[in-house]
Amino acid sequence: MEAAGGGGSGPPLLLSDAEQQCYSELFARCARTAAVGPALPSEPARALPSTVTAAAGPVADLFRASQLPAETLHLITELCGAKRVGYFGPTQFYVALKLIAAAQSGLPVRIESIKCESPLPRFMMSKNDGEVRLGTPAELHGTKAQIPYLTTDKNAFKRADDGDKQETQSPTMSPLASPPSSPPHYQRVPLSHGYSKLRSSTEQMQPASYEARQSLAQTEGTSSGGPGAKPPRLQATLIRSFSVERDPHDSSSHYPDEPWRITEEQREYYINQFRSLQPDPSSFISGSVAKNFFTKSKLSIPELSYIWELSDADCDGALTLPEFCAAFHLIVARKNGYPLPEGLPPTLQPEYLQAAFPKSKWECALFDSYSESMSGSQQPRDSHWSEKTSVKDMADFSVSTQDVTLDDKQASINTTDDASPKDVSEDPATPKDSNSLKARPRSRSYSSTSIEEAMKRGEDPPTPPPRPQKTHSRASSLDLNKVFQPSVPAVKSGSLPQPPALPPRPCPSQSEQPAEAEVPPQSSRAPSQASESSPTKKDIPYSQPPSKPIRRKFKPENQTPENQELPPTVGGPASAPSMKLHPTVQKQSSKQKKAIQTAIRKNKEANAVLTRLNSELQQQLKEVHQERIALENQLEQLRPVTVL
Amino acid sequence: MAVCIAVIAKENYPLYIRSVPTENELKFHYMVHTSLDVVDEKISALGKALVDQRELYLGLLYPTEDHKVYGYVTNSKVKFVMVVDSSNTALRDNEIRSMFRKLHNSYTDVMCNPFYNPGDRIHSRAFDNMVTAMMIQVC
Numbered sequence: 001m002e003a004a005g006g007g008g009s010g011p012p013l014l015l016s017d018a019e020q021q022c023y024s025e026l027f028a029r030c031a032r033t034a035a036v037g038p039a040l041p042s043e044p045a046r047a048l049p050s051t052v053t054a055a056a057g058p059v060a061d062l063f064r065a066s067q068l069p070a071e072t073l074h075l076i077t078e079l080c081g082a083k084r085v086g087y088f089g090p091t092q093f094y095v096a097l098k099l100i101a102a103a104q105s106g107l108p109v110r111i112e113s114i115k116c117e118s119p120l121p122r123f124m125m126s127k128n129d130g131e132v133r134l135g136t137p138a139e140l141h142g143t144k145a146q147i148p149y150l151t152t153d154k155n156a157f158k159r160a161d162d163g164d165k166q167e168t169q170s171p172t173m174s175p176l177a178s179p180p181s182s183p184p185h186y187q188r189v190p191l192s193h194g195y196s197k198l199r200s201s202t203e204q205m206q207p208a209s210y211e212a213r214q215s216l217a218q219t220e221g222t223s224s225g226g227p228g229a230k231p232p233r234l235q236a237t238l239i240r241s242f243s244v245e246r247d248p249h250d251s252s253s254h255y256p257d258e259p260w261r262i263t264e265e266q267r268e269y270y271i272n273q274f275r276s277l278q279p280d281p282s283s284f285i286s287g288s289v290a291k292n293f294f295t296k297s298k299l300s301i302p303e304l305s306y307i308w309e310l311s312d313a314d315c316d317g318a319l320t321l322p323e324f325c326a327a328f329h330l331i332v333a334r335k336n337g338y339p340l341p342e343g344l345p346p347t348l349q350p351e352y353l354q355a356a357f358p359k360s361k362w363e364c365a366l367f368d369s370y371s372e373s374m375s376g377s378q379q380p381r382d383s384h385w386s387e388k389t390s391v392k393d394m395a396d397f398s399v400s401t402q403d404v405t406l407d408d409k410q411a412s413i414n415t416t417d418d419a420s421p422k423d424v425s426e427d428p429a430t431p432k433d434s435n436s437l438k439a440r441p442r443s444r445s446y447s448s449t450s451i452e453e454a455m456k457r458g459e460d461p462p463t464p465p466p467r468p469q470k471t472h473s474r475a476s477s478l479d480l481n482k483v484f485q486p487s488v489p490a491v492k493s494g495s496l497p498q499p500p501a502l503p504p505r506p507c508p509s510q511s512e513q514p515a516e517a518e519v520p521p522q523s524s525r526a527p528s529q530a531s532e533s534s535p536t537k538k539d540i541p542y543s544q545p546p547s548k549p550i551r552r553k554f555k556p557e558n559q560t561p562e563n564q565e566l567p568p569t570v571g572g573p574a575s576a577p578s579m580k581l582h583p584t585v586q587k588q589s590s591k592q593k594k595a596i597q598t599a600i601r602k603n604k605e606a607n608a609v610l611t612r613l614n615s616e617l618q619q620q621l622k623e624v625h626q627e628r629i630a631l632e633n634q635l636e637q638l639r640p641v642t643v644l
Numbered sequence: 645m646a647v648c649i650a651v652i653a654k655e656n657y658p659l660y661i662r663s664v665p666t667e668n669e670l671k672f673h674y675m676v677h678t679s680l681d682v683v684d685e686k687i688s689a690l691g692k693a694l695v696d697q698r699e700l701y702l703g704l705l706y707p708t709e710d711h712k713v714y715g716y717v718t719n720s721k722v723k724f725v726m727v728v729d730s731s732n733t734a735l736r737d738n739e740i741r742s743m744f745r746k747l748h749n750s751y752t753d754v755m756c757n758p759f760y761n762p763g764d765r766i767h768s769r770a771f772d773n774m775v776t777a778m779m780i781q782v783c
Contacts, residue, residue: 287758302767305759309770317756 019101023094030058030093059093066100076100260345262329262353270325284318290327297331303340307331310344322353645735646743646779647711648672648727651751653763654720656680660766663727664779676725679705679713683723686715700748701741716744724748743778750774 063073080095262270271281277293278285285293294304311327312319319327326348334340346352648663663672682705702715707730716724724747728735754760754768 287756291758301759305757305767306769308757308759309768312756315753315756317758 019098023097026062026097027090027093030062059096063096063100066104068100068103072103073100076103260329260333260341261347262325266329266332267325270328271321273328274321274324281321284316284320285324287317290319290324294327294331297335299331299334303334304331306340307334310340311348313344313350320350322350325353326350645732645739646726646728648676648725649747649775649779650676650725651747651766652676652680652723652725654722659722659764660771660775662772662775662779672727675708675711675713675727679715679725680723682706682713683715683717683725687717687721701744703737714740714744716748718748718751722751724751746774746778 063076066073068076076096076099079099080092085092273293274281274285277289290308291304294307295301297304299307307327307330311323311330313323326344329348330340647665648661650661651659653659658676661673661676663669683702686702686705700716700718702717705713705715705725707713710730711727712730714726714728716726718724724744726740726743726747728740750768750771751766754766754771755762757768760766760768
């Protein structure tokens with residue numbers, strides 16, 4: 001091929017092997033078509049004889065076949081430099097292909113996209129290009145080939161004749177070690193390449209869950225499995241698994257959502273899982289049950305949360321069977337490395353699944369109007385999927401494939417539900433088809449994963465993150481906890497909270513000395529029972545004397561009612577505990593009796609003291625009143641004098 | 645239409661807060677923080693006896709020169725606070741109510757997700773999209 005490793009001009013173009021083959025193939029085809037095809041109006045495309053160029057015509061066709069919008073294609077042609085130089089040289093072509101691949105996978109079309117890994121671009125070729133397709137009679141049957149897997153398959157099993165062709169092609173496919181020898185169909189290239197990779201790692205792979213699929217494929221694949229060689233069967237089943245539901249005549253075969261389509265085997269598996277959680281297939285699985293189940297898949301909680309959000313369409317916190325299948329499928333896809341979609345793909349919508357539910361086999365759905373956000377590059381994804389799972393399988397299992405019987409497979413299916421999420425994850429990934437590759441690793445896989453699953457089950461569901469403390473983060477001044485707590489013990493003790501409006505205490509005057517003198521000894525003698533009341537009593541006398549001078553100026557009336565009511569009330573609570581003590585006294589020892597009696601005595605003394613204090617204060621109040629009256633008289637007398 | 649939307653948990657820490665002109669985020673965070681006092685005042689003003697009759701929509705909490713702050717409390721004491729531009733005079737009370745209703749519905753959808761632990765920050769994309777739709781008109 002002319003392409004020299006992806007060209008040197010412009011930003012370095014790193015192509016993987018698959019891309020290299022694919023692009024070179026495409027370039028060759030375009031160049032060939034240019035040479036073969038009629039003279040194109042775009043003469044400049046062939047202006048430079050020095051380099052082989054791809055004519056604009058076939059290139060434009062190819063680009064249009066990529067199903068990208070026109071402005072994207074314009075952008076791509078600009079970026080790749082074809083417009084600048086006026087022709088599609090190898091470098092420009094490769095850059096353009098890479099950008100197309102990036103655009104199809106949803107990446108923004110920029111020069112930097114070239115550098116990043118992207119799957120192979122996908123082109124939907126029409127019948128017109130059939131001439132260039134060699135060796136794929138299946139495709140020439142008029143169906144638009146989407147994915148290499150599908151193109152071969154879709155027709156293969158639906159029609160016997162295709163099956164024959166499948167077989168005839170399979171020998172050509174078998175020497176996969178040398179991709180160039182495969183039919184020069186570009187679509188074959190990724191398949192073969194992917195296939196070769198599969199072959200290289202087949203020994204380790206095949207996770208499993210395709211057993212069920214294989215069993216079905218076996219029965220039907222026998223027609224195509226004439227040669228009996230593993231490769232064709234492998235390829236056949238591989239394709240079969242993805243295209244079971246395809247109608248060969250379905251012209252709207254652009255189902256770009258390959259990984260989002262649930263196959264028959266997967267579906268049965270999901271239904272079994274559903275039944276294990278909830279016997280009645282028509283009712284719900286509750287949120288907590290589903291949470292425990294899906295947590296076993298060891299995906300991160302945010303991802304599981306997002307998957308739930310996608311699949312629980314009615315947001316009721318429970319999963320019906322279609323919703324469950326969708327969620328399970330998304331988990332499986334995620335475990336296989338597929339990024340989660342922005343929205344629920346149409347094939348996973350509950351209505352779609354519901355429609356397919358009663359049927360044992362899914363008919364192909366002729367949903368033409370699907371606009372897929374996920375449409376980008378499903379085909380390359382498949383190859384990637386298999387590659388990724390192959391890597392994963394090698395990581396997970398270290399088993400050698402051996403011939404296995406169907407019994408093994410079924411036994412393994414029945415055994416561990418624990419390993420099921422893990423195995424299902426392998427399911428779609430491995431379109432490896434020979435049974436021989438499956439069951440043994442599968443049984444081994446159970447043993448290896450069942451422990452993990454059991455461990456996982458043993459763990460609790462991930463503990464919720466610690467909730468922030470019940471602190472008042474914003475209003476530190478208003479700490480409700482502190483405000484309410486003191487009142488509680490105060491209420492319990494039966495003593496009154498301190499009067500709120502206590503003015504600050506200046507040093508007590510001499511007149512309060514006697515009161516104070518009484519109070520300290522009283523407080524020192526205060527028994528434990530009256531301890532709560534005594535602080536208040538102590539405080540009250542303390543508060544009252546200091547406030548006397550202020551009271552004289554401001555509010556004498558307010559304080560005295562307080563004084564009056566406080567001592568009796570204090571006496572009340574004091575007497576109440578003392579009354580309560582009486583019944584208990586009888587039960588307690590004599591020492592406690594005596595202590596309580598002394599306490600009672602002291603309370604009474606305190607009461608007496610307080611009443612005396614009260615009377616004194618009232619006397620003072622009267623005196624103050626009299627002084628006030630005297631002062632007012634003086635004021636009245638003085639006033640007329642000053643007026644004059 | 646809204647400039648800032650916040651969801652505050654019962655313990656008065658934010659579960660979700662987003663404002664559109666991202667350069668002045670701190671100012672909006674502060675406004676939401678101070679509005680919590682007003683919210684508390686409003687919900688305690690009705691007293692404990694009237695909890696059932698307390699309406700979820702609290703109305704205008706307080707206006708500033710450029711912005712108005714509206715509040716909404718759910719029955720589980722989760723608060724939604726919305727800051728709108730004062731220049732947006734066309735915004736009527738009914739519209740604010742409907743916006744709060746949508747917020748409440750989305751919040752319950754988030755709650756329905758069993759993988760969401762109450763008290764976590766809200767990361768739901770559906771919720772994000774709904775909030776973005778409410779704020780999108782502010783440039």
